[in-house]
Amino acid sequence: MSARLAPGFDRIVRHAVLGLQCRDAVDGRVVADGLRVRLHDGWRSGWTAELAANRSGVFVLHAAPGLHGFGAAVAVVSPAEPGRWRLEIEDVQGRYLPVAAEPLLPLDELFGVGPGAAPASPPDALPYVPLYSAPTRPLPPALQALRVELRRAADPDAPAAWTRLELWLGTQRLAEGLAGADGQALLVFPLPRPREVPIGVSPAEAGERFEWTVELRAFRSAAVAAEPWPTLASLLAQPSAALLDAGSPPLPPAPLVLRAGVPLVARGATASYLTVAD
Numbered sequence: 001m002s003a004r005l006a007p008g009f010d011r012i013v014r015h016a017v018l019g020l021q022c023r024d025a026v027d028g029r030v031v032a033d034g035l036r037v038r039l040h041d042g043w044r045s046g047w048t049a050e051l052a053a054n055r056s057g058v059f060v061l062h063a064a065p066g067l068h069g070f071g072a073a074v075a076v077v078s079p080a081e082p083g084r085w086r087l088e089i090e091d092v093q094g095r096y097l098p099v100a101a102e103p104l105l106p107l108d109e110l111f112g113v114g115p116g117a118a119p120a121s122p123p124d125a126l127p128y129v130p131l132y133s134a135p136t137r138p139l140p141p142a143l144q145a146l147r148v149e150l151r152r153a154a155d156p157d158a159p160a161a162w163t164r165l166e167l168w169l170g171t172q173r174l175a176e177g178l179a180g181a182d183g184q185a186l187l188v189f190p191l192p193r194p195r196e197v198p199i200g201v202s203p204a205e206a207g208e209r210f211e212w213t214v215e216l217r218a219f220r221s222a223a224v225a226a227e228p229w230p231t232l233a234s235l236l237a238q239p240s241a242a243l244l245d246a247g248s249p250p251l252p253p254a255p256l257v258l259r260a261g262v263p264l265v266a267r268g269a270t271a272s273y274l275t276v277a278d
Contacts, residue, residue, distance in 0.1 A: 017106040018051070018061040022089060024096075025130040025176060026143070026188045030057040034093035040086045041065055058110065067106050074151070082211025087111075087130065088229070095138070096131040097180050100231045113232065129232065132177050135184040144258070146187040147275035148216070148266040150179045153244050160276040162230050164219040164238050169212050169258075178235060181228070191260055210260035216253075218243045220276050241278075245272035 014117060018039065022031045032053035041047040044065055051059040064085075082104065089099040103111050112127030139145050150160035160183050167175040167187055175189035193210040220241040224230045244250040246268040253274055258264055268274055 016060045016062050017064055017067045018087075018111060019058050019107065019109075020051075020087070020104060020111040020128060021056075021058050021128040022131050023128040024141070024263070025132050030128075031096070031131055032057040032059070034091055034095070034217075035059075036090045036092055038088050039064065040088065042084045042086065055170075063154075064105065091131070094134055094136040097134045097178055098229060099129055099131065100229050101129065101233065102231055113236070133186045133188045134180065135186045137186060137188070139188065142187050142190070144191050144260075144264070145254075146175065146189075146216070146258075146264040146266060148179075148185050150183045150185060150218070151246070151273050151275050152278055153250060153275040154278045156246060156271075156273075156275060160218075160220060161225045162220075162227070162235060162238075163225070163241070163276055164235055166217045166219070168215045168217060174214065191258075212258045214256050214258045216243060216256060216266055218276050222278060241276050244275045244277060246273060246275050247271055252276065 020037070022037075024037060031109050035053070037051040037053075037059045039049045039051065039061060041064065047065060049061055049064060051061050053059050054194065054261055068085070083102060085103055085105055087101045087103055089101075091098070101111070110127045112129050120180060122138040133145065148165070150163050152158045152160050159181070160179060161181045163179040163183075165175075165177045165179065165185055165187060166173055167189065169192050172193060177187040189230040191210075192212055218241045219238040221234070221238040224234050224238055227234070243253055245253045247270050253266065253268060256264060256266055266274055
């Protein structure tokens with residue numbers, strides 16, 4: 001005897017072996033359009049699956065070699081091992097840098113690094129993968145930008161690839177970003193609140209409300225820099241590294257002054273780039 005589903009009462013539930021959500025690291029919004037998400041199996045040479053996003057912007061995979069996602073629970077035919085799966089996310093529109101990860105499958109929830117990875121992330125957001133701005137990203141309206149080219153202090157002709165950057169105003173982190181394989185980085189962020197200025201000051205002094213002295217911090221690992229496409233976990237785990245002027249002797253760069261409506265470019269006194277200590 002065959003069972004018949006009753007519309008409005010019964011439904012088929014197909015569990016996924018992988019689900020992930022991508023969010024803009026600037027404002028925390030979900031991004032799905034223009035992304036290419038692929039999963040590679042290290043146990044099977046040439047096996048690749050391309051994930052599609054559902055209406056909620058979640059990229060979903062329902063089956064993979066050794067894993068099946070149909071039924072009340074995910075059936076594991078052969079257990080996953082660390083390093084077997086590699087997830088790669090690319091933006092075909094050039095807005096974000098590529099991201100890679102090595103998830104353990106199957107997952108019992110969405111894959112991601114969890115809320116709080118980006119300054120503007122919603123506090124109640126589901127786990128997600130942050131997307132960092134590429135230098136080719138068009139600047140969103142009403143946001144500020146910092147651009148910088150980074151090179152290795154030991155070899156100024158070589159880019160300081162995949163260096164992670166943070167921009168700080170006192171104890172407040174304004175932005176986080178990454179330098180790509182070419183050492184170019186773009187940090188996009190909202191302006192901080194205007195500075196407090198006493199009543200009765202001159203118009204020139206009042207204009208200083210929209211000027212802030214900020215600090216750029218770098219995090220770099222030689223091992224990560226040597227990878228053609230590092231994983232997100234390795235990028236976020238890089239240790240602190242000194243930023244230096246390209247002059248001789250190498251010294252810390254001059255303080256950065258952020259001004260409302262003026263793009264900020266971090267550079268050396270005698271060169272168009274900064275170096276990162278090895």
